[in-house]
Amino acid sequence: MKALIVSDSHGLYDELHTLYARHKDEVDIFIHCGDSELSQEDEVIKPYATVQGNCDFGDDFPAESVISFDTWSIFVTHGHLFNVKSTLLNVSLKAREVGADIVCFGHSHIAGAEKIDDCLFINPGSIRLPKGSKYKTYAILEKRGKKAIVDFYTLEGDNLPDWSLKTTLS
Template sequence: MATSTIVVMSDSHGDRKIVQEIKERYQGKVDAIFHNGDSELPSNDKIWDGIHVVRGNCDYDNGYPDTLVTHLNNATIAQTHGHLYGINFDWTRLELWAQSEDADICLYGHLHRASAWRNGKIIFVNPGSVLQPRGEVQEKLYAKIEITDETIKVEFYTRDHQLYPRLIQEFER
């Protein structure tokens, strides 16, 4: 049985220190690290070495891609910030794009609200914001996702790397 583990952060809004801390904590220990945009850091910053990163609406550096698709040994991961898909108002465009990429997981940011949900076969994950949480959960969070052939488990962690158990979700594949 193949298992992959990824770490996902988003909306760090200029806080380079937390991006570096998460990178140092997990690089070489997980299969991939993702940042879903609004870092407000230069796209050529060395911090991005080894991190899959996309452009958010507050990233004015055009060196970032708007979307990425990453193939791990047991999953296809579609990644975007979300603002270009109108997620403030409707999920349809994001869902259609993820379907067109045959994604197993769709990572997005923009809303600053940690969540994991399913539509069809696709698991959608917003890791929340590591700097400015919004909505019901006012905790600065990032996500860790374990992908097996049978399940996708999404856990959320605080900035001091403590599990935030209230939001754990596990989905059958």
């Protein structure tokens, strides 16, 4: 099972469509971690399970959501309500509260994946305004039994193998 995770597209339309078209035959779930700056009515965002970011105005999307991913649970948030630019403690407490195995978030525009205790944290970076890297990125999470594999890709679809993370979740 696979999930494509993207965040902080800040008004990009064609690029979200391109990601969907590129991966629709291999990915089971498309997740947008907020700051799409789009409306639920925009066709391009409809395939994505989307949460509200700090630059998303109105109440089109929920502030957070929990998604079933086979036997795992994914907590999705933008991150601004949990101060993720400073610490992952707040969002990790929320993940524990909702029983999540994985947290997907954005807000910082910094791509990365790490396992803390028994929880996997994934920030796909930004496909519009990356920080800490020259690459505009998104991530694909793959579940193989108890193994979690996170691969990062450039907006153009090039894999960044040095960025990948392989770990085990219960």
